[in-house]
Amino acid sequence: MLPPRILLLEDEPAIADTLIYALRSEGFEVEHVALARDALSAFARQAPDLAILDVGVPDGNGFDVCRVIRKTSELPLVFLTARGEEIDRVLGLELGADDYVTKPFSPREVCARVKAILRRTGAANGVAGAAPLSTAGACGVLQLDETAQRIRCSGEPLALTRYEYLLLATLLKRPQRIFSRSDLMDLVWGDAPDTSERTVDAHIKLVRAKLRVCGLDAELIQTHRNMGYSFQASAS
Template sequence: MPQHILLPEDEPAIADTLLYALRGESFEVTHVRLVSEALAAFRAKPPDLAILDVGLPDGNGFDVCRAIRKTSELPIVFLTARGEEIDRILGLELGADDYVTKPFSPREVCARVKAILRRSAGNGSAPAGPVAEGGLQLDEAAQRIRCGGEPLALTRYEYGLLATLLKRPQRIFSRAELMDLVWGDAPDTSERTVDAHIKLLRAKLRAGGLEADLIQTHRNMGYSLQTPR
């Protein structure tokens, strides 16, 4: 069966462009225009992924994201205006997996959607990879990181950031290095995004049962993953 995309979008030009591109890639798309319609559609037929615009007539995409995250780890992609960094950071803090800035390429949106869905489908399907002290396992084949044997619910950039640190424990990465390694395809992103993602990762690691703060901040230098003593 085709994978199902939920698309709340009130701008006809954007909606028509995305509908054409996504359906051309054999996705089933439910297009709605309001927050209330998006939540009703989500409950009626849970999708495989949602593409949320920040601005909607009766609210915004953040409202939809908050409501979905109460019950679901559904992959979410945000559409944001170019230069609106606060929107991108807020969306990521709410649990979005990725974001695309306007104006965007429909092919890029489709490529990102397919990449996220491949990662979601690969959850737990491959053997565990290298093990880092502290109870974390990196499975690069499935693009998953396990904490105490359980997969962490990570967004695309959270995974990339933690995987980078895990591959080189004790090594200090500057923010600029992390931007190049993890956010190379998002040139509009600032180094503040690294700090926001570190904060989110620390919270998820603590929720996964790790008492030690594995990700260390090195003032004026950057971040490293430190194995517990």
């Protein structure tokens, strides 16, 4: 069984060396590049199982690399950045990133997040377990598998980012309950204390779009004016 392959775009040698060591210690194969154009060349040559992209590199930025990759692939992506502004986090997540890590960070934490993303997406051989689908949280053709951290639509896993999965799973587990934006920030973005209500609304929009792609009514997630959101299993 081949080890999961990680593409790392990082131009700071000290950070790159630390991450490479941590990832390889966890059994990952790592290809490291320092320029955006080299990251795109590496992706075109052989798609990895996951990419870790520094936002700021000498010849561009990780957002641009993400935009190009997203034209043809649902490859799991993690952004690394020294920026702390919420607008950068929102932009990265709206572009389709699975996670966003602000420097300075713990290499062990990055490894843990990478493993969790690969378990959820099933992107790497041997990472995703063949766990049975749970019956609790299964609404219609949507099924929540909390062990593998996946949500399936008619048996096929939805391509969800980390926060999209956590958001939809939270709503699925309590159908009909109205969650305020504050509730969702606490339950879904508990590890991102700077998150605002704008982030919640943006992710609701993204999840609805993915429900439409798999043939479901986006209004399964209903908006309750001045109250919040709920999952309505009886919506048609």
